[in-house]
Amino acid sequence: MKIKSIKKRTGRSAAYEPSKLILDRYAKVLVRFALGGGEGIKKGEVVQVSSSESARRLYFAVCNAVIDAGGHVLTNYSPDAEQGDRRRSESFSRYFYEHAEDHQMDHFPHKYLKGLVDQMDHSVFILADADPHALRGVNPKKIMRRGVALKRFMDWRHEKEWKGKFTWTIALYGTPAMAREAGLSEGEYWRQIIKACFLDEKDPIKKWKEVYRQMEHYRARLNRLAPNTDRLHVVGPDVNLWIKLGEKRNWLGGSGRNIPSFELFTSPDWRGTSGWIRFNQPLYRYSNKITDIELTFENGRVVRSKAKTNEKLLKEMIATKGADRVGEFSLTDRRFSRITKFMAETLFDENMGGPHGNTHIAVGMSYRDTYAGDVSKLSKKAAEALGFNDSSVHTDMISTTPRIVTAHLKNGEEIVIYKNGQFVL
Numbered sequence: 196m197k198i199k200s201i202k203k204r205t206g207r208s209a210a211y212e213p214s215k216l217i218l219d220r221y222a223k224v225l226v227r228f229a230l231g232g233g234e235g236i237k238k239g240e241v242v243q244v245s246s247s248e249s250a251r252r253l254y255f256a257v258c259n260a261v262i263d264a265g266g267h268v269l270t271n272y273s274p275d276a277e278q279g280d281r282r283r284s285e286s287f288s289r290y291f292y293e294h295a296e297d298h299q300m301d302h303f304p305h306k307y308l309k310g311l312v313d314q315m316d317h318s319v320f321i322l323a324d325a326d327p328h329a330l331r332g333v334n335p336k337k338i339m340r341r342g343v344a345l346k347r348f349m350d351w352r353h354e355k356e357w358k359g360k361f362t363w364t365i366a367l368y369g370t371p372a373m374a375r376e377a378g379l380s381e382g383e384y385w386r387q388i389i390k391a392c393f394l395d396e397k398d399p400i401k402k403w404k405e406v407y408r409q410m411e412h413y414r415a416r417l418n419r420l421a422p423n424t425d426r427l428h429v430v431g432p433d434v435n436l437w438i439k440l441g442e443k444r445n446w447l448g449g450s451g452r453n454i455p456s457f458e459l460f461t462s463p464d465w466r467g468t469s470g471w472i473r474f475n476q477p478l479y480r481y482s483n484k485i486t487d488i489e490l491t492f493e494n495g496r497v498v499r500s501k502a503k504t505n506e507k508l509l510k511e512m513i514a515t516k517g518a519d520r521v522g523e524f525s526l527t528d529r530r531f532s533r534i535t536k537f538m539a540e541t542l543f544d545e546n547m548g549g550p551h552g553n554t555h556i557a558v559g560m561s562y563r564d565t566y567a568g569d570v571s572k573l574s575k576k577a578a579e580a581l582g583f584n585d586s587s588v589h590t591d592m593i594s595t596t597p598r599i600v601t602a603h604l605k606n607g608e609e610i611v612i613y614k615n616g617q618f619v620l
Contacts, residue, residue, distance in 0.1 A: 222253065224454060242319060321365075323367075427600055440464065455543070465495045465583075476592075497520075526600065553616075600614075
């Protein structure tokens with residue numbers, strides 16, 4: 196699929212932009228497939244669409260797709276937070292973190308946010324960074340403090356989701372700054388998006404459903420094995436990690452949350468994590484780039500952490516309440532993912548294919564819907580007893596190096612479930 200190149204009067208190549216056909220396909224995938232757990236929205240349902248001005252064209256396409264599907268749009272459109280080094284002083288978000296007092300950092304507009312959660316049935320969030328380093332130099336403790344203040348909003352969303360009354364998805368709109376960060380041209384960056392989301396197919400939704408049927412084959416096998424699994428052992432040149440799967444656990448994937456998404460994941464019992472792990476992919480957090488992360492776990496907690504760059508930030512992040520525990524363990528089968536390049540964005544990087552597939556863990560919040568039962572009836576106390584972690588953060592750390600994952604069953608049997616970048620069970 197060709198990508199449209201816009202040229203200025205100077206004759207120099209300006210930003211690449213995807214065609215209207217591609218954006219319309221993208222929007223239909225989000226509205227008619229990703230939302231509703233793979234079924235799309237229903238007539239009369241309310242969808243909040245969130246975007247910054249960099250993703251203006253996809254934002255309009257998504258809003259139009261909601262209308263075409265008979266839904267209602269709640270608009271959440273904002274100017275780009277940043278415009279690069281020269282104009283960071285114009286950023287409200289940066290000004291807020293640099294000047295807000297404690298009472299402003301802790302403010303929670305509960306009436307507005309509770310009303311929003313009650314009103315919306317779905318949410319589409321379009322990522323589009325005009326400046327990936329927008330908040331560089333801002334005290335990360337302030338950013339994390341703001342996250343803690345807003346945690347109730349996410350809790351309300353989760354509670355509604357667990358009752359089957361709310362779905363969401365996240366998508367990526369490539370910007371010049373994001374392409375530069377990934378070391379790609381804008382055209383190359385967009386080619387990864389188009390391929391990954393099957394937007395080069397005449398019927399991308401049909402293709403998505405086909406891929407998810409294939410993924411379901413392995414998810415079903417993992418879930419049949421789960422009740423008999425005690426621990427998972429992850430080994431490779433840069434990892435020797437034990438993860439306790441936990442009681443009443445399911446593996447999830449293929450639900451439409453996140454486009455693209457090729458991972459199968461679970462939220463293990465955080466208390467049974469031990470060993471060490473390194474990550475060969477950088478972590479972008481709070482507008483900073485953290486590289487060569489290594490974590491060591493004992494009795495479920497991070498006891499040592501180091502990084503080549505921004506190690507101080509890594510340690511401050513892990514010091515956030517609940518952020519020193521594993522909240523997710525995920526595997527991506529290389530046969531499903533068409534992502535082959537580093538994209539400098541977790542949404543894509545945690546789903547990268549390549550020769551060795553993709554392994555990632557997240558520290559912080561667990562996905563309580565990996566509970567093998569009615570999650571709407573799972574109390575916070577019961578979730579804690581099962582080893583589900585709670586936190587205001589959920590930070591994915593990614594590796595694309597060779598890994599072998601072995602399930603150690605309760606009867607002493609060992610079964611390799613992942614090798615050479617793919618599921619083998």
